[in-house]
Amino acid sequence: MSALLDRFAETFEALPARDAAGLGVDRRAALDAALRDGLPHSRTEAWRYTPLRALERRVFAPAQLDVPAFDDAALVGIPAPRLVFVNGRFNARVSDLTGLPAGVSLQPLSALLRDGEPRDASFLARRFDRTDEVFARLNAALADEGAVLRADADAESNVPVHLVFLGASAEAEQAWHVRNLIELREGASLTVVEHQLATGAHRHLSNTLTHVHLAAGAHLTHARMQDEAEGATLLTRTDAVLARDARYRRLDLELGAGLSRHELNAALHGAGSHVHANGVLLATGRRHLDTRLGIDHVGRDSGCELIWRGLGADRGRAVFHGGILIREGADGTLASLSNKNLLLSESAEIDTQPVLEIHADEVQAAHGATVGQLDPTALFYLRSRGLPLERARALLTAAFCRETLTVIGDDAVRDLLGTRLDAALARLGAL
Numbered sequence: 320m321s322a323l324l325d326r327f328a329e330t331f332e333a334l335p336a337r338d339a340a341g342l343g344v345d346r347r348a349a350l351d352a353a354l355r356d357g358l359p360h361s362r363t364e365a366w367r368y369t370p371l372r373a374l375e376r377r378v379f380a381p382a383q384l385d386v387p388a389f390d391d392a393a394l395v396g397i398p399a400p401r402l403v404f405v406n407g408r409f410n411a412r413v414s415d416l417t418g419l420p421a422g423v424s425l426q427p428l429s430a431l432l433r434d435g436e437p438r439d440a441s442f443l444a445r446r447f448d449r450t451d452e453v454f455a456r457l458n459a460a461l462a463d464e465g466a467v468l469r470a471d472a473d474a475e476s477n478v479p480v481h482l483v484f485l486g487a488s489a490e491a492e493q494a495w496h497v498r499n500l501i502e503l504r505e506g507a508s509l510t511v512v513e514h515q516l517a518t519g520a521h522r523h524l525s526n527t528l529t530h531v532h533l534a535a536g537a538h539l540t541h542a543r544m545q546d547e548a549e550g551a552t553l554l555t556r557t558d559a560v561l562a563r564d565a566r567y568r569r570l571d572l573e574l575g576a577g578l579s580r581h582e583l584n585a586a587l588h589g590a591g592s593h594v595h596a597n598g599v600l601l602a603t604g605r606r607h608l609d610t611r612l613g614i615d616h617v618g619r620d621s622g623c624e625l626i627w628r629g630l631g632a633d634r635g636r637a638v639f640h641g642g643i644l645i646r647e648g649a650d651g652t653l654a655s656l657s658n659k660n661l662l663l664s665e666s667a668e669i670d671t672q673p674v675l676e677i678h679a680d681e682v683q684a685a686h687g688a689t690v691g692q693l694d695p696t697a698l699f700y701l702r703s704r705g706l707p708l709e710r711a712r713a714l715l716t717a718a719f720c721r722e723t724l725t726v727i728g729d730d731a732v733r734d735l736l737g738t739r740l741d742a743a744l745a746r747l748g749a750l
Contacts, residue, residue, distance in 0.1 A: 320355065321358055321376065322375065322377065322551070322634060323358070323374060323376070323377055323378070323379070323386070324353065324354055324358065324375075324408050324575050325378075326378045326379060326494075326501055327350075327353075327457055327460075327461065327494075328350065328354060329482050330381045330461060330494075331346070331350050331460055331561055332715070333459060334346075334461060334463060335389050335463070335576070336429070336432050338585075339432040339433070339440075339463075339596040340431075340432055340435070340439075340440040340443065340685070341437050341569050342436030342440070342443055343442060345444045345446075345459070345546045346459065346460045347444075347460070348448070349446070349456045349457070349459035349460040350456070350457070350460035352447075352456050353439065353453045353456040353457050353460065354455060356450040356515075356621065357492075357587030358371050358374075358453055359371060359451050359453060360746045361433075362488050363450075363451050364451075364526060364674075365451045365611065365640075366451060366728070367386045367476065368579055368606065368609065368636075368638040368640060368670045369578075369609045374524075374552060374578070377492070377524075378492075379491075379492050379493055379494035379523070379524050379737065380491040380492065380493050380494070381493065381494065381495075382406050382408060382493045382494065382495035383406070383408070383493070384408065384589075385408075385673065386405045386406070386409075386410045386412075387405060387406055387487045387488070388487075389405055389487040389488075389518040389519065389656070390518050390519070390641075391413060391595075392518075392555055393493055393517075393518040393651045393662075394413055394483065395515055395646045396735060397481050397483055397514060397735075398454055398481070398525070398526045399415035399416050399417040399418050399474070399481075399553050400415060400416045400417060400419040400478070400480050400481065400588065401414060401415055401416075401480070401482070402414050402416075402425055402426075402427065402466050402480035402482055402483065402629065403483040403485065403495065403731075404427075404464065404465075404466075404482075404483065404484050405485045405487050405518075406485070406486060406487050406489065406495060406523065407429040407463060407464055407496070407525065408495075409429055409430075409464060410497050413638060415421065415613065416617070418478055419478075419480070420470075420474060420475075420476030420478055420480075420509070421476075421514070421563065421669070422470060422471035422473075422474030422507070423466070423469070423471070423474055423476065423480070423509065424467075424468070424470075425466065425468050425469075425480060426466075426467050426549040427464060427465070427467070428440075428462070428463070428464050428465040428466065428497075428498055428499075429464050430653060431467050433534075434435040434517060437480065438594070439467075441534075442463070442491045442498075442500050442530050443459070443498060443538065443654040444535065445459065445530075446459075447459060447720070449660075449664055453609075454526050454540070454554045454556070454714070455528055455556055457496060457526060458496045458497075458526050458527075458528040458529075458556075459534055460496075460511050461496040462497060462498035462528070462561075463496070463498040463528075463706050464495070464498075465497045465498040465499045465500075465593075465603075466482045466499045466500075466504075466744065467499070467500045467556075468480060468482075468500065468501045468505060468509075468511065469500070469502045469503075469504075469508040470502070470503045470505065470516055470537075471504055471576075472504040472505045472506055472507060472534075473494060473505070473506040473507060474503075474504075474508070474509070475507065475508040476508070476509060476510075477510075477731050477749045478639040479510040479511065479512050479729060479731070480509065480510070480511075480512070481511075481512045482499065482511065482512070482513045482514070482516065483514045483516070484497065484511070484513070484514065484515045484516070484525070484527070485516055485517070485518050486515075486516070486517045486518070486519075486521050486523050486525065486547055486551055487517075487518045487519050487521065488518075488519035488520060488521050489521065489523070492521075492522050492523055492524075492549055493524075493647075494523065494524040494525075494526065494685070495523070495525060495526070495527065495740070496522075496526045496527075497527040497529075498528050498529075499527065499528070499529040499723070500529075500530045501529065501530070501531045501532070501539065501541070502530075502531075502532040503533050503534060503537035503538075504534045504537065505534040505535045505537065505688070505740075506534075506535070506537060507534070507537045507538075508537070508538040509538075509539055509540070510539075510540040510650055510729055510732060510733070510738075511539065511540070511541050511542070511544075511546065512540065512541075512544070513529075513541070513543040513731055514544050514746075515527075515543070515544065515547055515555075515582075515649070516544075516546050516547065517547045517548035517575065519545070519548070519549065520548050520549070521550060521554070522550035522551065522553060522577075522624075523551055524551075524552040524553075524554070524558065525551070525552070525553050525554070525686075527553070527554070527555045528553045528556045528557075528558070528627065529555075529557045529558070530555070530559075530560075531557060531558065531559035531560070531565050532559075532617045533559070533561045533562060533565035533566075533567060533592075534561070534562050534565065534615045535562045535563040535564060535565065535589060537562070537565045537566075538565070538566040538568075539565075539566070539567050539568070540568045540569075540727060540728065540732075541567065541568070541569050542571075542572075542672050542727055542732060542736055543557075543568040543570070543571045543581075544572045544574070544736055544739055545572065545573050545574060545575060545579060545581075546572075546574040546575040546739060546743065547575040547576040547579070548575065548576070548577075549575070549576070549577055549606075550577050551575070551576045551577055551578075551579075552576065552577060552578045552579075553576045553578070553580070553581075554580055554581040555579070555580065555581040555582070555687055556581070556582040556583075557581070557582070557583050557584065558582070558584045558586075559583075559584065559585040559586070559594070559595070560586045560588060561585065561586065561587050561588060561589055561592035561593075561621075561721075562588060562589040562592065562617070563588070563589030563590050563591055563592065563676070564589065564591040564592060565577070565589060565592045565593075566592070567585065567592075567593070567595070568594075568595050568596075568599070568628050568726050568727070568728075569583070569594065569595065569596035569598075569641075570596075570597050570598065570723060570724065570726050570727055570736065571583070571597075571598035571599070571610070571727070572595075572598070572599050572601075572736060572740055572743075573598065573599065573601060573608045573610065574599075574739065575602050575606075575743070576606065576608075576709045577605070577606060577607070577696055578606075578607045578657050579607070579608050579609070579611070580608075580609040580610075580611070581605070581611070582608050582610075582611045582612075582639020583596060583610070583612075583613070584612075584613040584615070585590045585613070585614050585615065585616055585623070586615045586617060587615065587616050587618055587621040587622075587649075587701045588604070588617045588618055589618045589621075589625070590618040590619045590620050590621070591618070591619075591620050591621065591626075591698065592618055592621045592622075592659070592670045593621065593622040593624075594614060594622070594623045594624075594625075595621070595623070595624045595727070596612070596623070596624075596625075596724040597625070597626045597627065597723035597724075597725075598610060598613075598627045598628070598683040598721050598723060599622060599627070599628050599630075599740065600628070600629040600630065600639065601630050601720075601743055601744070601747070602617075602630060602631045602632070602636055602637035602667065602669070603633050603634075603635045603746070603747050604628070604632075604633050604634070604635055605630045605633070605634050606636070607636045607638070608635070608636070608637050608638065608640040609637075609639075610627070610638070610639050610640070611639075611640040611642070612640065612641045612642055612656075613628075613641075613642045613644070614627060614642065614643045614644065614654070615644050615646070616643070616644065616645040616646060616649040616652045616654065616679075617646050618649060618713055619648070619649060620650075620651035621649060621650060621651075621652050621653075621654070622652065622653040622654065622731055623653075623654045623655070623656075624654075624656065624740035625641060625643075625656040625657065625658075626657050626722065626723055626726075626730070627641065627656075627657070627659075627661075627723070628657045628658075628659055628660070628661075628722065628723055629658070629660035629661070629669055630660070630663060630716070630717055630719075630720065630747070631660065631661070631663060631664070631668060631669045632664050632667055632747055633661045633664055633667060634667065635667050635668075636662075636667065636668040636670075637660065637668075637669045637670070638666075638667070638669075638670045638671075639658055639660075639669075639670070639671045639688075640672045640674070641657060641658055641672070641674065641678065641686065641688070642655045642670075642674040642676075643674065643675050643676070643684065643686065644676045644678075645675075645676065645677045645678060645679050645682055645684060646678055646679065647678040647679055648679060649678075649679045649682070649736045650679050650680055650682065651681060651682070651685075651719065652670070652682040652695045653682070653683050653685070654683070654684040654685075654686075655684070655686065656673055656675070656685070656686035656687070657686075657687055657688075658671050658673060658687070658688040658689075659689050659719070660688075660689065660691070661665065661690075661691065661716065661737065662690060662691070663747075670692060671688040672702065672705075673686040673687065673688045676684075679728055682716075691745055697741075708721065710729045713741050717744055718739060718740065721740065724736060724737055724740070
């Protein structure tokens with residue numbers, strides 16, 4: 320067994336919340352499954368392009384109960400209502416629920432485990448049966464903090480809710496496991512923004528699993544901005560389930576971290592449900608960014624629209640898997656995937672794998688992926704208008720990435736995300 324898993328096994332034995340909400344047996348089973356099957360290796364298809372040999376030798380201390388000191392400047396521009404976690408721990412001092420919409424409840428998972436009814440934490444008992452789901456299993460065993468957001472039927476708000484996860488400097492390299500729930504009941508409508516940010520240099524590990532449950536007619540706009548420290552390791556997974564006529568609009572900006580992997584799974588169970596998910600992978604320096612989409616069409620007349628853009632610069636590596644499954648009986652499905660990538664240096668690498676599997680009739684589906692360089696014709700046009708070469712390259716690169724922001728309808732949220740994207744491109748020298 321690896322040093323990483325050995326330490327997690329030790330962490331489990333000392334976990335104060337191990338048996339909270341009657342979850343002890345489920346947690347133990349999840350840990351045993353992770354230890355039995357071990358970490359994925361190079362022959363594991365889902366992890367083929369993201370080796371874990373270096374990670375499996377590392378040892379992380381459990382996140383400390385005391386929240387470390389950090390610079391509040393990291394929160395500038397992130398308004399209330401917001402819930403803030405630092406190194407995997409809830410920070411009440413800088414959290415602010417002012418303006419939380421009527422019919423919407425938001426609390427840290429630790430409070431739910433301490434004061435809530437066991438049934439309110441039932442989502443924590445979910446099982447993960449595939450051998451390549453080791454980090455989901457570890458999360459099921461070890462998660463004791465996170466955000467629990469619930470919206471009542473027909474609750475509606477134009478005020479975004481912000482969930483902020485900060486990585487702060489500490490004496491030891493730490494690991495934490497965060498479990499989130501976003502649940503919208505019938506007809507509810509909400510905007511949620513996740514921030515995974517750094518406040519100081521660090522080499523911590525964050526293992527986050529988020530459940531999104533959308534009841535019939537619910538509408539969720541969900542943005543996630545990842546701009547962590549260069550040495551950070553982020554393992555993130557989002558599992559969304561959509562009922563009839565539910566709408567899920569999603570944006571992921573992968574701008575930082577040393578190793579970041581995000582799995583976005585969406586099960587469209589209800590007829591007429593729809594997912595529109597866009598994203599940017601900015602693989603600069605020596606970053607390794609891995610995104611894996613799994614869109615599962617079950618209900619009739621469901622749809623997905625996926626627009627992802629990747630940039631590879633310096634010695635960065637971007638990995639993208641876009642999987643769309645249209646099951647038998649999901650007639651009337653409309654599905655499209657576009658993954659375009661730019662290589663800005665000879666040392667960068669981009670691996671892209673679009674997959675379309677159809678088992679139904681009367682569907683419209685298309686997918687495509689490209690890896691190339693900036694269009695020389697467009698560069699020539701801009702230079703013919705008097706722009707220097709570097710400025711022309713910067714404008715084209717920014718436009719290439721900013722196309723994805725159109726999935727966000729809220730102007731303030733789109734501007735917030737666009738500013739962060741521009742800052743990351745400026746670090747690259749593209750702006």
